Amino acid sequence: MKLKFCLFILAICFVSIPLARAQDPQLVQAARKEGKVVWHTSLAIPSSTAISHYFQNKYKGIEVEVHRNGSQRVLQRFMQEATAGLKNADIVHTSDAGHFELLKDKGMLLKFTPQGVAAFPDGFKDKAGFYYGMRATLSVMAHNPKIVAEKDAPQTWKDLLNPKWSGKMVTAHPGYSGIIMTHVLTLVNVYGWDYFRDLAKNKLHIAQSANDPAGVVASGERPVGVNGAEYFYYKTLKQGNPIKIIYPKEGVPLVVSPVAIAKDAPHPNAAKLFTEFIFSKESQQLLADKEGLYTGHPEVTYPADKPKLKDLKLLAADADELEKRNAEIKKRFVEFFGA
Numbered sequence: 001m002k003l004k005f006c007l008f009i010l011a012i013c014f015v016s017i018p019l020a021r022a023q024d025p026q027l028v029q030a031a032r033k034e035g036k037v038v039w040h041t042s043l044a045i046p047s048s049t050a051i052s053h054y055f056q057n058k059y060k061g062i063e064v065e066v067h068r069n070g071s072q073r074v075l076q077r078f079m080q081e082a083t084a085g086l087k088n089a090d091i092v093h094t095s096d097a098g099h100f101e102l103l104k105d106k107g108m109l110l111k112f113t114p115q116g117v118a119a120f121p122d123g124f125k126d127k128a129g130f131y132y133g134m135r136a137t138l139s140v141m142a143h144n145p146k147i148v149a150e151k152d153a154p155q156t157w158k159d160l161l162n163p164k165w166s167g168k169m170v171t172a173h174p175g176y177s178g179i180i181m182t183h184v185l186t187l188v189n190v191y192g193w194d195y196f197r198d199l200a201k202n203k204l205h206i207a208q209s210a211n212d213p214a215g216v217v218a219s220g221e222r223p224v225g226v227n228g229a230e231y232f233y234y235k236t237l238k239q240g241n242p243i244k245i246i247y248p249k250e251g252v253p254l255v256v257s258p259v260a261i262a263k264d265a266p267h268p269n270a271a272k273l274f275t276e277f278i279f280s281k282e283s284q285q286l287l288a289d290k291e292g293l294y295t296g297h298p299e300v301t302y303p304a305d306k307p308k309l310k311d312l313k314l315l316a317a318d319a320d321e322l323e324k325r326n327a328e329i330k331k332r333f334v335e336f337f338g339a
Contacts, residue, residue: 023276028059031268036063037270040078041072041093042257044211044232047291054286055277062270071095071178072207075102078262080236082108087264090271093134095210095257096178098322100131103260111260112272116279116297123316124256124296131260134278135287136294138230138312139183139253140212147223151208156162156248157187160226161198170213170222173339175330179210179255183227185322185330186253186315194330199226201337214295218243234292234306247307251315256296 009126031037041048045068052064071094078092105107109130117125117132124133139181141160154160160169174181184259187195205222207213214230218241225233230245230252237243258276265271277283284297294302294309301310 004217006186007320012247019247020141023273027269027273027276028321031059031267031273032061034267034270036059036065037095037267037274038065038067038088038090039274040069040074040089040091042069042074042095043093044068047287049295050286050290051283054283058197058277059273062273068178071099072176073180075099078103079096080265087262087266088117088268089262090265091259091261091274092238092261094178094259095137095255096181096322096326097133097256097317097319098324099257100126101261101319104128104130106266108263108273110263110265110268112261112275114272114276115281116223116276116281116284118298119298126258126319131258132279133296134259135291136254136256136296137179138247138314139179139186139227139234140230140250142213142217142225142228142233143194143244143246143253144217144220144223144242145244146242147220153244153246154224155246157191157195158248160224161195161202163202165201165224168222169202169224169226170207170216171199171226171337172207172210172212172228174333176208177210178257180223180227181326181329182212182255182317182322183253184333186251186317187267187324190251200338204337206337206339214241214243222329231292231294232263238292245325247312249313253307253312254314254316279312 048068050064052066054062074094078089081088111129137196162284172180174184210229211232213225214233216237217225218236233243233245261271261275281297281299284295284300287293287295288300288302
């Protein structure tokens, strides 16, 4: 599942879009008999709740039980329950594509292809058909314009190594966030581990979620974010907070967040129906409108004040490499940053 920039753009621009098919009434009926779907997700609560409500309104009688946490903790809970022989989760979603290679290799995922992904670019599809990219975000830099003037703000990843930013920056943690796991890997592949060794010398504040830096920067506690979810910076900005998003020209990590159905899902039909709904134009547009996220759906439109992906240099992460280097990334990050 290599996220190739050219492939992504070609697929978005030139793929033919099939006509949407009506939902299988037998699947709907079977899902209603099960009456419930359990969704373990790293998607922010406002959006996961909104999608759940839309689904429940469309398919009366099927409850969506949402369990939201950071990507690494979503995986941890899923694995712990499986080890204990508990079959609770129907659908799992995180922002670390490596998780899905791990789960696929362990035989813990159900092979299922929702109708809506037919026109998605290859970077959003597992070739074996076990998982698909529900959303995509960017990991960017940001600063508080009330504290750091535009002319003085860092513009490149290496600008963050300047000692003048010591004690003034915040980072999220790859041990909690799948977005930051991807961020760290992509920059290690560009600059090597020396980059993070030197960055740590500037005494960063350590947050957990990729969403956390937005609040820290907006409050002025640490006026510069060295990473973080672009969509949450954007949302925080739109709420009237002092945020200026920075898209480094040398490349921006693109993070595709997959969804998959558990092989031992206790509500398999409801899980399939909900997965179909997640990848519908309706849900994908909701993610763009409500959270400012990017998606693989070629018909989704975005706010005019957000950059187009084709106008950015995107840094790709390979799902296999993410899975294989997961432990290394967590270990080295703790070595450098002390947490």
